[in-house]
Amino acid sequence: MASLADFEKRLDRLLWETDPTTLPDWRGESIMVARMVYAIIRDLTQGYLTLQAMSLVYTTLLSLVPLLAVSFSVLKGFGAHNELEPLLLNALAPLGEPGHEISARIIEFVDNMKVGVLGSVGLVVLLYTVVSLIQKIEQVFNYTWRVGRSRPFANRFSQYLSVLLVGPVLLFSALAVTASIGRHEYVQAVLAIQPLGELIQLAGRLVPYLLITLTFTFVYIFVPNTRVHLRSALIGALVAGALWEGVGWLFTTFMVKSTQYAAIYSSLAILVLFMIWIYVAWLILLVGASVAFYHQHPEFLDTPGQEPRLSNRMKERLGLLAAGTIARAHYAGDPAWSTDALSRALHCPGTTLERVLDILEQGGFILRTGEDPPRFVPAQAPETVPLKALFDLVRCCEESGRGCRESRTQPAIAEIEQAVDQALVQALEGRTLRDLAEGLAPAAPPEPTTPPGTTSTQAPAPDAG
DSSP states (O other), rough: OOHHHHHHHHHHHHHHSOGGGGGGGHHHHHHHHHHHHHHHHHHHHHTTHHHHHHHHHHHHHHHHHHHHHHHHHHHHHHGGGHHHHHHHHTTTTGOOHHHHHHHHHHHHHHHHHOGSSSSHHHHHHHHHHHHHHHHHHHHHHHHHHTOOOOOOOOHHHHHHHHHHHHHHHHHHHHHHHHHEEEEEEEEHHHHSTTHHHHHHHHTTTTTTHHHHHHHHHHHHHSSSOOOOOOOHHHHHHHHHHHHHHHHHHHHHHHHHHHHHHHHHHHHHHHHHHHHOOOHHHHHHHHHHHHHHHHHGGGGSSOOOOSSSSHHHHHHHHHHHHHHHHHHHHHHHTTOOOEHHHHHHHHOHHHHHHHHHHHHHTTTTTTTOSSSSSOEEEEEESSGSSSSSHHHHHHHHHTTOOOOOOOOOOOOHHHHHHHHHHHHHHTTOOOOOOOHHHHHSOOOOOOOOSSSSSSSSSOOOOOOOO
16 A cells, blocks of 8 residues: 555656656656546546536437437438438447437438428427527537637527538538549549558548547537637547547447346337437547647646636736736737737636636726737736735735624734735835836747738837836
8 A cells, every 4th residue: 555655646746746848848748648638537537527418418319309300401402311311320320229220210200390381489499499409518618618708699699500501511511522532433443453442441441530530620619619729629539539439339349248228228228328328429529628628728737636726825926927917018019918828828727817817807907808819908007007906906806895794803803904914015115017017027929810911909018218
């Protein structure tokens, strides 16, 4: 037991007390990959991902038939509705023979649902059910990406409908083009040349994996209400695609060798297995989303917890550092900082930094621009902002007149607070936000978002004289 405890201590020091940037590239990357694996396992064991996947199972069962009905109606207009069943069979392939029965039943339901005769009320209910599914998926992905703000309703509705109307057409068009290319005479002639033909056929077996990967990449980029880098989304999709193929094979093996579910659940066994596979499929998709998130935001891998817990002193430091960095960009004439760029520069998780920025914005020290994503500029001239006012804002944030009444009526506590406040006044007398900005070490300025020839929304730097 002692040796195991020592090993855990050494592993903990290696993962969390070692700065990967000070190590050779391969060792630093290895530590970051190990931290990511630890974070994914932590999120799974603590229920962050499993609870979200469970909630999506219910929403999927409720909305699956309406979703397929809308897609079926769209595809029918392009003459591609016959391709819906093979795609559904491919998604349910890990269920084995029960998957064929479930697919047939779902297609039967879809055929019986005549969208054209539903009427206006029925059509609205149908679209609402489908949109609610995508909205729930967006909420789950926003939680994974630590995004607190949802899309505006108008943007949400228009983008959801574009996915429902355009997505199936693009997907089946890609499948049709792939199939037609495979049947072309020139391609057949190339396949006859060996060993080139065998290599092409081997590559063709990777097409399902590539399609799954591209689909996951599209979902990771489009669904969260934040900017997702293509590289991060692709890495997450590659991991999710590999898990989809591997877990699907294991699930199929389990289905073939296990007859206990049929003995226990009788006729409900198919439904139970269908729900289990939906849960596993959503869990795989969310694991890939977490991989993409941690790849794009490695600052969340600096601590073993999901988010760092800041002491009061660290909140003061972060508030001063954020305000000073924004003011420094203002004086240097650099582009204004966005939340993501500032979190990378300060090596601080975006959600933690966002709370501090909200405090500074509510206090009237910074302004949020109208860009997408928004950037931050000083709300007033930094040379007119006393540092004592910033300290007071951060120290007293979220303080209300309710609760802990006894602590405010004790003279001894009030005397200590008054002494601390007087010490701060003396220490910071005459010092402003400009003094702080000029004393900070320079950080790499963020990239501008305004195209050449246009005017930036950043406030102009005042004349130093």
